[in-house]
Amino acid sequence: MDDVSRAVEAALFAASQPMTPQALATHLAHHGGMEGADVRRALRELSAHYEGRGVQLVERGGRWHFQTAPDLAHLLRPVHEEPRKLSRAATEALAIIAYHEPVSRAEIEAIRGVQTAKGTLDVLLESGWIRMAGRREVPGRPVIYATTPAFLAHFGLNSRRDLPGIEELRATGLLDPVDTAMEALMGASDDPQVDQVIRQSADGLAPEE
Amino acid sequence: MDDVSRAVEAALFAASQPMTPQALATHLAHHGGMEGADVRRALRELSAHYEGRGVQLVERGGRWHFQTAPDLAHLLRPVHEEPRKLSRAATEALAIIAYHEPVSRAEIEAIRGVQTAKGTLDVLLESGWIRMAGRREVPGRPVIYATTPAFLAHFGLNSRRDLPGIEELRATGLLDPVDTAMEALMGASDDPQVDQVIRQSADGLAPEE
């Protein structure tokens, strides 16, 4: 490996910006007569050398720089999945979409009786359980949302018709009004104990003595 | 060039810190079973490949990184900002910590014969070359200091064993405290040679010319 190539390789490696052959020649000329032509030849040789390696020497708009091979991106920035419990607001929004699809955000809010934060629907979109299903042809043309096949798969449903109807919900006590103190408690419904209470009250049975 | 070598090459190019083979394997294992042994083999092959090039793959304290070849310093130095120069006090304190680690501030001061300003150790801590390494279990429980992997990387040392002259210093007892050295000399003072040493040092009249 010749001196010019070594110098160019080192200079581009250490540079914090992509560099033109001219800038390289100027920098490296401090100690010895390096010509622009030498630098260009070295760049060609180096880029051939790095072909197929984990690192590549590439030219972008006349400036050269090293970069990692594009096909390795998934290795260098791997995606790590972390289980996280869906918030209550998101669960309600998802349920409303599932029962009423397609629905707009305004319709979800009308049913929930509270505003739905932008982030809530984003979370559901990220989960892959809902998708944007076009726009409602009313003033403002709001986006409408619907569930996805991934939604059915995740919840083990053959179709949305498998979701229990209103009468079934009433029969299992799921429509029993929840008293406000309970509701406050359920803000913290990550707590399995509270879940337990909900389940019990939902069963319509008085808690055991 | 095999996949593991490509991945390791790309990962170390992209890394902003030197990495252990284990950390590399962990990072790259997100997609595919990469073993520490594979990574170590790739590191050896890569470091052989880069031998003599403008960029080198080096190991410092068990961590690997790419850096420019030392003989190109004169070409690259003008382009890069010179790191802040250490004061003499900081330089000496750093050497004492490196050669004696772990040491307390009092021990550093005992060797230098002068108090160490608060700021001196702060500068070294800030540079990331030294760290607090616990406390000495003696009255007052003083903090003790040791060097870091960044110290080895900065000074181009594979390990502390590579500190210039450390073996010789250890062999001649120059890393032992004065008290220990005195004891050794006095304890063995039946030895006429040691008597000789003591006499000579005290003998102001006859230094050898």
Place this chain on the structure above:
Amino acid sequence: MLELDGWEGPLDLLLDLARRQKVDLRRISILELVDQYLAYIEGAEALRLELAADYLVMAAWLAYLKSSLLLPKEEQEQPSPEEMALRLQLRLQRLAAMREAAARLMGRDRLGRDVFARGAPEGLAVDRKAQWQCGVYDLIAAYGQVKARSIPVVHRVAERKVMTLDSALTRLSAMLGLRLDWVELRDFLPEGVGEWADERLRRSALASSFVAALELAKQGKVELVQTHVFGPLTMRRIG
């Protein structure tokens, strides 16, 4: 005029003076070194006191060392001046060793000064993606709650058979009339057959009988004993 600013303390100055003897540190003449030091300090007329204190202490100690070294052997105290001299020499050797080590360390090919890391590393990162968890029960329960909030609510109080306090009082008073010893409250309850098989009615009977027992105790007609919390409640007629 001499200055002390250039020295990192008296030991540093001593080391520099010792080096001027141009011999191995193990062979320097301590007496000569003492003289050199004292001469140097004398020469430094414009001593800044805060800077000079350490140097003056060292000067005094060296003067003492010198006189001890010159005294006849038999008048020497412990530690011997030879030991003190040796100790000084060992300290100078150690300082010299570290000074040289520092110089060699600083002279190495240093990262960021002589060798350079990648100028613009892309960085290694792990993208964290949430894997959202939600069960089908949570989903349905959530819908139920939404509906429960919006569906008009009609409250109906179901008619339910209970044992009233009055009937419990009558019943208890009558039964107490027949018993003189301690009886547990539960033994006063109706047999669990027929309509009394209904658990809810039995609970109502227990609650009413309990309140009735308290009322009778208040009226001074019975005494109640419970030995421990949630233990059996026993009662006895008074008089």
